[in-house]
Every structure is written in C-alpha cells, then in structure tokens.
Amino acid sequence: MPSPTPEPTLSAFAGFRRIASGPRPEVIARLREIESTADGAPPLVFDDLTGERLDLDLRAGAETAPAPGHCDDPVARGVGRPKLGVVAREVTLLPRHWDWLNRQPGGASVALRKLVDEARHVHADRDAQRAAREAAYRFMTAIAGDLPGFEEAARALFAGERARFGDLIAAWPEDVVEQLRRLSAPAWSEA
Structure with a gap:
C-alpha cells in the first residue's frame, strides 16, 4: 500500500x-x-x-x-x-507500439504500468533533482526576477553548480535565500 x-x-x-x-x-x-x-x-x-x-x-x-x-x-x-x-x-502510440503492447502478458495496460513503474524507479533521483530545480526556478522567477545576478543564478541552478548558485544568491534578502535553499536542496543530491 x-x-x-x-x-x-x-x-x-x-x-x-x-x-x-x-x-x-x-x-x-x-x-x-x-x-x-x-x-x-x-x-x-x-x-x-x-x-x-x-x-x-x-x-x-x-x-x-x-x-x-x-x-x-x-x-x-x-x-x-x-x-x-x-x-x-488516452494514450497515442504508433501501430507497432500497440502491437508490441498487446503481445505482452496481461495486455497493454499491464505492460504500460510495468514500464512506468520501472522508469519511475530507475529515474527517481534524476526526476527529483529536475523537479527541485524547476520548483526553485519558479519561485525565483516570481519573487527575485529583478534582483542582481538573477540570470547567472538561474544558469548555475540548472547547470548543477551548487556553490556558484549559493554565492550568487547570498546577497539576496534572507527569507528568499532560505526558501531557495530549501526548494533546491534535492537538486544537489548525488545520483
């Protein structure tokens, strides 16, 4: 469960x-x-x-x-x-995809669920990192888009440059920096 x-x-x-x-x-x-x-x-x-x-x-x-x-x-x-x-x-696939799915044990639905579960497991860390970067960027854009160093900080965030990102946002208001550190924390975990 x-x-x-x-x-x-x-x-x-x-x-x-x-x-x-x-x-x-x-x-x-x-x-x-x-x-x-x-x-x-x-x-x-x-x-x-x-x-x-x-x-x-x-x-x-x-x-x-x-x-x-x-x-x-x-x-x-x-x-x-x-x-x-x-x-x-609705899922849109090419005929060859449907043919392959229909030949799988349990049919197309079971095969798709297994494929999705496997992909979720294999790529969980990468997906969490991407989601954290996107969350930090959404927040950063809405509240800090006009602050000095915004563009460089965004580049560092998506390049995975934790130290550079931290340096670039360090002079920003304290509560904004704290929120960005919290939102971006999963983006820096090692895969």
Whole structure:
C-alpha cells in the first residue's frame, strides 16, 4: 500500500519577507489575520513542493481545501477502476507500439504500468533533482526576477553548480535565500 501523500505546505511572502509558512489551512488563516491590518500589496503565496505561485481566496467564507491539483478529482468516471485509483485516459502510440503492447502478458495496460513503474524507479533521483530545480526556478522567477545576478543564478541552478548558485544568491534578502535553499536542496543530491 502506498504511503500517504504529505499535506501540501505553502509559504507566503510580503515583498521579500516570509510572513507565513505551513499547511494550507494555517497559511490561509494567518493571511486572513494579516489582511485585516495590511495596507500594502497582497502577499505572494507559493506551493512549497512545486514553487508555483498560487492565487488564494482569502474571504472569510471561502473554501480552505487544497486546490484541484492537490486532491483527487471527486467526479466519478465510467471507465477504469475508480475505487482502485485506476482512471482511463488516452494514450497515442504508433501501430507497432500497440502491437508490441498487446503481445505482452496481461495486455497493454499491464505492460504500460510495468514500464512506468520501472522508469519511475530507475529515474527517481534524476526526476527529483529536475523537479527541485524547476520548483526553485519558479519561485525565483516570481519573487527575485529583478534582483542582481538573477540570470547567472538561474544558469548555475540548472547547470548543477551548487556553490556558484549559493554565492550568487547570498546577497539576496534572507527569507528568499532560505526558501531557495530549501526548494533546491534535492537538486544537489548525488545520483
């Protein structure tokens, strides 16, 4: 049985200062408190896993549940085995691919699931590194795109140059640097 997915966490920034961080409901509650006294621009909120900027509805009666991308689609589907988490989707392949898949034990679906699981296992480290670099870049672009050294820092991030990346962002605001270090940490692990 797969381990449960950890609850997504968010980080909110007012300018370059982190003002809230943690599970989605806690961050929303904190932002609602701050909003009642804030006079400035709305805070920027980021998903801590993907680095994506989120638009949250902070009105008092608004839903605080995770965004559709973070939860299962409640719409029941007629094809597949929804109770088992199996959802039918379209895959486009050449005829020779379908021929090979159909000759495999269990048919095309079983063969595809095995191939995907094998690829996920073999490339897990590389995929985690890529995802971490992309998350750090998304955050960095949204909040630090105008800071000095941004372009060079982005190049160092994607080139896997940890020390150079650290040097280039060191003069940036403390909370931004801390968030970038946290987001990019898996990008530096050795394969």
